[in-house]
Every structure is written in C-alpha cells, then in structure tokens.
Amino acid sequence: MGRTITKLVGTLALLFAFAGILPACIQRVADGKTAIAYWRTLSGAAGDTQDKIVAQFNASQSDVVVKSEYQGTYSDLATKLIAATAAKSGPDVTQLGTFEIRQFAKSGVLVDLTPYLNGPNGIDRSEWPESMARAGEIDGGTYWLPFNVAVPTLYYNKKAFADAGIAEAPATWSEFFSVVRKLTKEDRPGLALWSNTWPLFSMIWSEGGELTTRDYANITLNDPVVVYLLKELQNLVREGAVVVPDKASGGHRAAFVNGRAAIILDSQDAFSEVFAQSNGFTPGVANYPAGAKGKVYAPGGGGIAMMSITSAEKRDAAWAFMRYMLSPEQIADYSSQSGYAAFSKSAQLKMGKKLSDPRFKVIHDALPYVRADFSVNMSPALRSAFDEAFQKILMQAADVQQALDTADAKAEAAVKSELAR
Amino acid sequence: MTSCRKHREWLTFLGFVTPNAVLFLTFTYWPIVYSAWLSFTDWDLLRPTHETVGLDNYLKLLGDARFWRVLGNTAIYATTVVIVAQVFSFTLGLLLNMKLRGQQIFRTVAFLPHVTMTAAAALVWVLLLHPQYGPLSAVYSAFGVRGPNWxxxxxxxxxxxxxxxxxxxxxFASLFYLAGLQGLPQECYEAATIDGASKSAQVRHLTIPLMGPTIFFLLVTGTIAATKAFDTVAIMTEGGPVYPDTSMYVYHLYTLAFREYQAGYASAFAFVFFLVTIGVLILQWRALARRVHYGE
Structure with missing residues (x-):
C-alpha cells in the first residue's frame, strides 16, 4: 500500500516537473533556431494576414522561428499580458492597443526600442507621418511602433442622402450637424454615435479644442470647444436626431447596417462589416469633416512592442521580426488584405493601383491629417473622467458645462496621483 | 492500538488530506491573505515592486463617490433579486410539487435557466431586450407602445x-424548494386537513415554517451569489450605459485592477466587500437563525 502511494506520488511529481520544463525547452530551442512568441489580436483578414506575415518571416530566414498566438480582443490581450507579466512569462513580441502603452512602458514591461531603431538594423521612420513616428514615445524612449493604423471614416446611407436631397458627405462639422438634422425621420435618427469617445477627438481637435497636453500638465476637458460640441450633440440627442446604441446589441454599426441610422462615425475597420451587411441600401464612405482648424484626424488601431521578459540573447531575433513586420512590403500587403492604413510612403508606393480604389483612397487621403496623440487613451484617470462626462451628457442629459467642469477637476486630481505612482 | 498502527493511520490521513489542503491553501486562502496585504500597497499590477501605503487605499475608498455608487447599485440588485426570487421560486416550487401530467417536463424547463451558461444566457437576453428586434418589442408593438431601450x-x-x-x-431556488417540499411530513398536512385548515392556511402555518431551513439556506447563498454578479454585467452592459453610475461592485473592482492599473486600491475594494458581505450574512443569521426550526 505504502509503496503504491509512493510510486503514485513520484509519478505525479515527475509529470508536473515535465509539464513545467518541457514548454520552456520547446520555446528556447526549435531545431536550433531562436523561438519567438508573438501574441496578436484581431480576427478575420487582419488576423490571418498577420499569421501569413509570420509564416513568410519564418520561411525567409533560418535563425528565428516565430509562433503567432491569437489572444482575443485588444482588451483580452491586455488582460493576458498583465497576468503573464505578473507570472514573469508571456510573449517576446506583442501587438498592443494604444491604451496600455504608457502604463506598460512606465512599469518596465516593454523594452525601449530606441537603440534598435537607431542601430545598424534600424527603421527609417522619416517617411511615416511625424506624429505616428512619435506616438510610442514615453519619457524619451520609444516603446511602441504603429502597425495596424486605423483612420476615422464616415459612413453614410446613400439612399437616405438622396431622399433628403443631400448630394455629398458634409465637409465641415457645422454642416455635419445640419445634415444629421435633415436626415432624421420619425423612425430613424440621422446619426448613431459610437458609445466611445474616440470620434470626438477628431471633432474637438479639428475645431481647435484640446483635452490635454501630452505631459498632462494642462488638462482641459472643459475647453470651450469641447463644451460647444457636446452641447450640439446633446441637443441632437434631445431632438431624436442622434442615438447612442448599446454595444451588446451591436452598437452603432448594427444600427447603421440595418437602416436605423443614416450616418455613423467609425474607422475604416468597419468597411467589410458595413459593405457586406448593409441591408436595403448602398453605403457611402467619406473622410470626417473639417473644423475651424481644417482636417485633424485621431488615428486608432494598434501597434507592436517588445516585452521586457524577452531575454537579452533573444532581443535581436525579436527585433528582426518586428523590423520585418514594419517593412514597406509587409505594411502594403497588410493594408491590402486587412484594410488598415499603409502609413509609410514606400508602402503606399508598393500598393500601386490599389490606392485608386475608392475604399483605399478614403483611408490614405486621411493620412496626412493624422494626429497620433494617444494621451487621453493612455491615462486611465483622464479617460474614465471624460468617458463618464460624455455618458452623463448624452445618456442622462446632464448640464454640459457642469459635467465637464466636474470631469476636469476629477481628472486633474486623479492624473496627478497617477503620475506620482 | 499500537503506536505503529496509529502512525500508519496518521500517514494515511495526511496522504488523503494533504493534496486537497495544499490546493485550498494555494488557490483559496493564500489569494485572500495576499489580497489583504496588497490592499496596503500601491501596486499597479505590472511593476515587480510596490510600496506600502498604510491605510491610504481605505481612506481614499471612503471618500470615493464611485465606491458608494457601485455599493448602492449592488445592494439594490442583491436585495431585489434575493427577495423577489424567493417569492417566485417558492411559488414555482409549490406548482412543481403538484401532481400533474407532464410535470417532469415542467420541472426540467423550470430548472433550465440555472444550468444554462450565464454568458450565453446574457447574450440571449440582450437580443430579447433589443428595443427594435427583440421578441419583447413585438409584444409592445402589439399594444401600440414603443418598447423601452433597456x-x-x-x-x-x-x-x-x-x-x-x-x-x-x-x-436555482425552485429546485431546492421542490426538494424541500417533497420531504415535508405528510402526517402534519393530514392532521391539519382533519382540523379544517384551508390550503392557504396550511401553506402559511405549516409549509413556510417547515421550509425554514431551506429558505434560510437560499437567502444566504442567494445573497452571496447576487453580490458577486459579474458576468451578466460584463456581457450585457459593461457597467454602462453611464459608467460607473450604472455599474456593479465586482465589475468596478475588475475595472480598477485591470483597466486602471490600481491593483492595491482594487484589493482594498475587494477586502471591504468581503467584510460587508460577511456583515450582511451575520445580520441575516441574527435576524433569522432563531426563527428557523430544524425538525424534531
């Protein structure tokens, strides 16, 4: 009896030990190559093309082998990275949304890429939009590089426009508000607004407003331009011209494709969904309108970063892979397949005739006006204060000035303690 | 009994108990202790180090309007769900205990919501409640009313x-009520019938007191389950539409830790919640335990 128990315990212990050691061995050496783990998000063409890039990279050389692993949405990926970091494990290279860049960089989770970018195997970023090249800079280091760049895109129902006698998409924000009113019918609002503040950034910046400086020294959630724009939107909600559909039942996109809204403000990420699912009408696409300061567009999407868990001897291999992903050929291919923006000039050249396709034209016409400043996204305190005010104003008809003053005061205090941490 | 045999019995006892004890200590009790300790730190969930901040997190929490808001919402949710569900499930239990043709089918259907995966059920409810395409909207339309945007x-x-x-x-509760009702002594009902007690009097004076232990058990477990509501919140509303005014405690706690990187503060939230739940359970115990009869 005693021996049987001893054997059983011994066997289990060995199994546990192997279970722990084996994956580590596999990760370190795969046919003598350096193994790199890459965690990614995005499904469909955007995900498949990343796997294709990984496969091409693996076939293109014999020193490094990358394994791509899908980790769910941006939010799922971030949660898994946090858990992996706490367990001192995780990938070597990861796709990363804009929300986590600052916190991850400041906590030492990401590697400063500056030496690699400026080294002999660096990347020429001079042909990227300047703000995109600087988007991942935190305290003088560069921790994140753009990869899947999304630009704001306006979708409209061509039939609704024709019925209302509107010939083309609005060119300015004031025109936009009047078009939304014109398109509104008893059973269909003019605009289904995203329950997320992202489209507002373009609106605010192009009208000359600001929410914060990049160093958070001057937070201005109650900027007069912000107050004016949110008052306009609140009035439109009151009039029944704007709705903010809940995410769980499909949000603004479902409202648009089902003909329950004539316009949505989204990104080019919605292209396939909008064109494949629009029911009973033909959708049109346009750039966001311009404001008093012309066109200023807040990009979205995500980028790639190297995790500091990557051992020193594997970092060159990880960088080789990142560099490959950001080569003009791969950016062009990724853009062609997934619809994300080819943000470097060489990549655009490689896309050739494809750029004249109306869908790609809209995306790339927006690129010169991109302002890649993720300051609001990167501060949880600022983001949540602004989100809360936005929701209270549009969903609870809160007094705009008061809600924004409260949010501003709250953000000032919370960001201060966030910076002190 | 010889000491050698005693020794062997002890070893056998330890052999059986240790694996379970180790797992419990590692995955249940250690996280509780660790979370309590984290609540006195400023850990952001990412840095390998953290500083001790004493009672700062607890003091901050008391002055945090978001804390009181989500605590209030959770109290409203838990109180309503637990009390109203007891009334519904007790009535359902009585109905399911009646001798009817096809009763097994009714019982299966009645218990289905509990065995359905919460995430799947929440998604189905999102569709049911959809103001334009949900089946409920058809009901509203039939009466010429526009359905609410839940x-x-x-x-x-x-x-x-x-x-x-x-x-x-x-x-969930109706199954327990059904099981409890089936175990009630029939002679009490026979005696009550002979004494001329009506059906409703039998329910009030016999069934409810005899079901005391079941009601008490369901109140306690229902309170614990309701206060921890997370999955339906995450899937149906993500704490919105006006976050955190319409959010719940555990979802907010998750947001604090994983979206706002305040693991130390979130741990203080968790620990206060643990104490509040224990406090509510003690109150329930004091108010009801003496009124519960366990037979004999």
Whole structure:
C-alpha cells in the first residue's frame, strides 16, 4: 500500500516537473533556431494576414522561428499580458492597443526600442507621418511602433442622402450637424454615435479644442470647444436626431447596417462589416469633416512592442521580426488584405493601383491629417473622467458645462496621483 | 492500538488530506491573505515592486463617490433579486410539487435557466431586450407602445440586470424548494386537513415554517451569489450605459485592477466587500437563525 502511494506520488511529481520544463525547452530551442512568441489580436483578414506575415518571416530566414498566438480582443490581450507579466512569462513580441502603452512602458514591461531603431538594423521612420513616428514615445524612449493604423471614416446611407436631397458627405462639422438634422425621420435618427469617445477627438481637435497636453500638465476637458460640441450633440440627442446604441446589441454599426441610422462615425475597420451587411441600401464612405482648424484626424488601431521578459540573447531575433513586420512590403500587403492604413510612403508606393480604389483612397487621403496623440487613451484617470462626462451628457442629459467642469477637476486630481505612482 | 498502527493511520490521513489542503491553501486562502496585504500597497499590477501605503487605499475608498455608487447599485440588485426570487421560486416550487401530467417536463424547463451558461444566457437576453428586434418589442408593438431601450437607458439598465438575475436565481431556488417540499411530513398536512385548515392556511402555518431551513439556506447563498454578479454585467452592459453610475461592485473592482492599473486600491475594494458581505450574512443569521426550526 505504502509503496503504491509512493510510486503514485513520484509519478505525479515527475509529470508536473515535465509539464513545467518541457514548454520552456520547446520555446528556447526549435531545431536550433531562436523561438519567438508573438501574441496578436484581431480576427478575420487582419488576423490571418498577420499569421501569413509570420509564416513568410519564418520561411525567409533560418535563425528565428516565430509562433503567432491569437489572444482575443485588444482588451483580452491586455488582460493576458498583465497576468503573464505578473507570472514573469508571456510573449517576446506583442501587438498592443494604444491604451496600455504608457502604463506598460512606465512599469518596465516593454523594452525601449530606441537603440534598435537607431542601430545598424534600424527603421527609417522619416517617411511615416511625424506624429505616428512619435506616438510610442514615453519619457524619451520609444516603446511602441504603429502597425495596424486605423483612420476615422464616415459612413453614410446613400439612399437616405438622396431622399433628403443631400448630394455629398458634409465637409465641415457645422454642416455635419445640419445634415444629421435633415436626415432624421420619425423612425430613424440621422446619426448613431459610437458609445466611445474616440470620434470626438477628431471633432474637438479639428475645431481647435484640446483635452490635454501630452505631459498632462494642462488638462482641459472643459475647453470651450469641447463644451460647444457636446452641447450640439446633446441637443441632437434631445431632438431624436442622434442615438447612442448599446454595444451588446451591436452598437452603432448594427444600427447603421440595418437602416436605423443614416450616418455613423467609425474607422475604416468597419468597411467589410458595413459593405457586406448593409441591408436595403448602398453605403457611402467619406473622410470626417473639417473644423475651424481644417482636417485633424485621431488615428486608432494598434501597434507592436517588445516585452521586457524577452531575454537579452533573444532581443535581436525579436527585433528582426518586428523590423520585418514594419517593412514597406509587409505594411502594403497588410493594408491590402486587412484594410488598415499603409502609413509609410514606400508602402503606399508598393500598393500601386490599389490606392485608386475608392475604399483605399478614403483611408490614405486621411493620412496626412493624422494626429497620433494617444494621451487621453493612455491615462486611465483622464479617460474614465471624460468617458463618464460624455455618458452623463448624452445618456442622462446632464448640464454640459457642469459635467465637464466636474470631469476636469476629477481628472486633474486623479492624473496627478497617477503620475506620482 | 499500537503506536505503529496509529502512525500508519496518521500517514494515511495526511496522504488523503494533504493534496486537497495544499490546493485550498494555494488557490483559496493564500489569494485572500495576499489580497489583504496588497490592499496596503500601491501596486499597479505590472511593476515587480510596490510600496506600502498604510491605510491610504481605505481612506481614499471612503471618500470615493464611485465606491458608494457601485455599493448602492449592488445592494439594490442583491436585495431585489434575493427577495423577489424567493417569492417566485417558492411559488414555482409549490406548482412543481403538484401532481400533474407532464410535470417532469415542467420541472426540467423550470430548472433550465440555472444550468444554462450565464454568458450565453446574457447574450440571449440582450437580443430579447433589443428595443427594435427583440421578441419583447413585438409584444409592445402589439399594444401600440414603443418598447423601452433597456440597455441604453441609465434608468433601465440596472432593471435589465435584475431581470436576468431573477430569472437565474428563481430557477436555482425552485429546485431546492421542490426538494424541500417533497420531504415535508405528510402526517402534519393530514392532521391539519382533519382540523379544517384551508390550503392557504396550511401553506402559511405549516409549509413556510417547515421550509425554514431551506429558505434560510437560499437567502444566504442567494445573497452571496447576487453580490458577486459579474458576468451578466460584463456581457450585457459593461457597467454602462453611464459608467460607473450604472455599474456593479465586482465589475468596478475588475475595472480598477485591470483597466486602471490600481491593483492595491482594487484589493482594498475587494477586502471591504468581503467584510460587508460577511456583515450582511451575520445580520441575516441574527435576524433569522432563531426563527428557523430544524425538525424534531
């Protein structure tokens, strides 16, 4: 009896030990190559093309082998990275949304890429939009590089426009508000607004407003331009011209494709969904309108970063892979397949005739006006204060000035303690 | 008994108990202790180091309007779900205990909400409550009324969560009530019938007192389950539409830790919640335990 128990315990212990050691061995050496783990998000063409890039990279050389692993949405990926970091494990290279860049960089989770970018195997970023090249800079280091760049895109129902006698998409924000009113019918609002503040950034910046400086020294959630724009939107909600559909039942996109809204403000990420699912009408696409300061567009999407868990001897291999992903050929291919923006000039050249396709034209016409400043996204305190005010104003008809003053005061205090941490 | 045999018995005892004890200590008790300790730190969940901040997190929490808001919402949710579900499930239990043709089918259908995966059920409820395409909207349309935007509306979203909570809890509790009702001594009812007690009097004076232990058990477990509501919140509303005014405690706690990187503060939230739940359970115990009769 005693021996049987001893054997059983011994066997289990060995199994546990192997279970722990084996994956580590596999990760370190795969046919003598350096193994790199890459965690990614995005499904469909955007995900498949990343796997294709990984496969091409693996076939293109014999020193490094990358394994791509899908980790769910941006939010799922971030949660898994946090858990992996706490367990001192995780990938070597990861796709990363804009929300986590600052916190991850400041906590030492990401590697400063500056030496690699400026080294002999660096990347020429001079042909990227300047703000995109600087988007991942935190305290003088560069921790994140753009990869899947999304630009704001306006979708409209061509039939609704024709019925209302509107010939083309609005060119300015004031025109936009009047078009939304014109398109509104008893059973269909003019605009289904995203329950997320992202489209507002373009609106605010192009009208000359600001929410914060990049160093958070001057937070201005109650900027007069912000107050004016949110008052306009609140009035439109009151009039029944704007709705903010809940995410769980499909949000603004479902409202648009089902003909329950004539316009949505989204990104080019919605292209396939909008064109494949629009029911009973033909959708049109346009750039966001311009404001008093012309066109200023807040990009979205995500980028790639190297995790500091990557051992020193594997970092060159990880960088080789990142560099490959950001080569003009791969950016062009990724853009062609997934619809994300080819943000470097060489990549655009490689896309050739494809750029004249109306869908790609809209995306790339927006690129010169991109302002890649993720300051609001990167501060949880600022983001949540602004989100809360936005929701209270549009969903609870809160007094705009008061809600924004409260949010501003709250953000000032919370960001201060966030910076002190 | 020889000491050698005693020794062997001890070893056998330890052999059986140790694996379970190790797992419990590692995955249940250690996280509780670790979380309590983290609540005195400023850890952001990412840095390998953290500083001790004493009672700062607890003091901050008391002055945090978001804490009181989500605590209030959770109290409304838990109180409504637990109390109303007891009434519904007790009634359902009585109905399911009646001798009817096809009763097994009714019982299966009644218990289905509990065995359905919460995430799947929440998604189905999102569709059911959809203001334009949900089946409920057809009911409203039939009466010429426009259905409410349950999940879009700041005043209705908590109601939508309560509705789903009630649906699940009623199914769970009705099974216990049914089991309890089937175990009641029939001679008491026979004696009451001979004494001329009506059916409703039998329910009030016999069934409810005899079901005391079951009711008490379901109140306690229902309270614990309702206060921890997370999955329906995450899937149906993500704490919205006006976050955190329409959010719940555990979802907010998750947001603090994983979206706002305040693991130390979130741990203080968790620990206070643990104490509040224990406090509520003690109150329940003091108010009801003496009124519960366990037979004989």
């Amino acid at each position: 999940l879009d509306s700041a005043s209705m979203s908590l109601g939508a969560l309560i509705l789903v909570g009630l649906w699940k809890e009623t199914a």
